[in-house]
Amino acid sequence: MGEISKQDIEILSLAKTNFKVNVQQLKKWNKQKPKDLDLRFHQAHQKEFASRDCLKCANCCKTTSPIFRQPDIRRMAKALRLKESQLVAQYLRQDEDGDYVLKTSPCFNLRSDNTCAVYDDRPLACREYPHTDRKHMYQIMDLTAQNTLICPAVASIVEKILHS
Numbered sequence: 001m002g003e004i005s006k007q008d009i010e011i012l013s014l015a016k017t018n019f020k021v022n023v024q025q026l027k028k029w030n031k032q033k034p035k036d037l038d039l040r041f042h043q044a045h046q047k048e049f050a051s052r053d054c055l056k057c058a059n060c061c062k063t064t065s066p067i068f069r070q071p072d073i074r075r076m077a078k079a080l081r082l083k084e085s086q087l088v089a090q091y092l093r094q095d096e097d098g099d100y101v102l103k104t105s106p107c108f109n110l111r112s113d114n115t116c117a118v119y120d121d122r123p124l125a126c127r128e129y130p131h132t133d134r135k136h137m138y139q140i141m142d143l144t145a146q147n148t149l150i151c152p153a154v155a156s157i158v159e160k161i162l163h164s
Contacts, residue, residue: 004057008152012059015148015155022148025162026141033138044157045132052153058114064150065102066125068092073100079121130154 004012015022029037068076077087091108092100102108109117116122130151131140147154 004059004152008057008059011152011155011159012149014159018159019145019149022158022162023145026145026158030138030141037137038135040161041132041137041157044160048132048153048157048160054153055114057152058110059152060129060150061110061114061116062106065105065107066123066129068100068123068125072123072125075121076118076123079118132157
């Protein structure tokens with residue numbers, strides 16, 4: 001599998017070092033709901049992804065699990081030519097919230113070149129990741145904080161917003 005770059009490792013390391021401080025600020029924004037928060041995130045997102053190739057990293061696919069909703073399971077099972085029950089039994093488990101997540105990491109659909117075997121049929125959570133271009137960003141500050149430890153792009157976006 002394609003390995004995460006030294007630069008991205010450094011970005012994630014900085015995010016880990018700054019995690020507590022970042023969480024405090026993100027929680028503050030969650031409470032304050034700044035009017036320009038979406039704009040700040042969306043602009044930083046566009047700038048970050050104008051030069052970032054996720055296929056060079058794929059750390060999200062290597063280390064975490066999306067939530068698999070029933071439509072995701074149905075779509076993916078069809079793409080893999082499995083029964084839904086087979087997909088669930090083979091690859092998924094229910095977490096403490098009752099959501100279906102991967103049994104193991106990396107994702108079973110991650111290929112050696114960091115592409116996804118079921119890209120067109122991937123779960124909604126994968127389609128929306130890393131969630132830094134959503135509306136009402138203040139609602140997902142906890143998730144954003146956690147994603148700074150997984151996704152170098154999110155770590156970079158948060159760092160730029162906090163220190164600009």
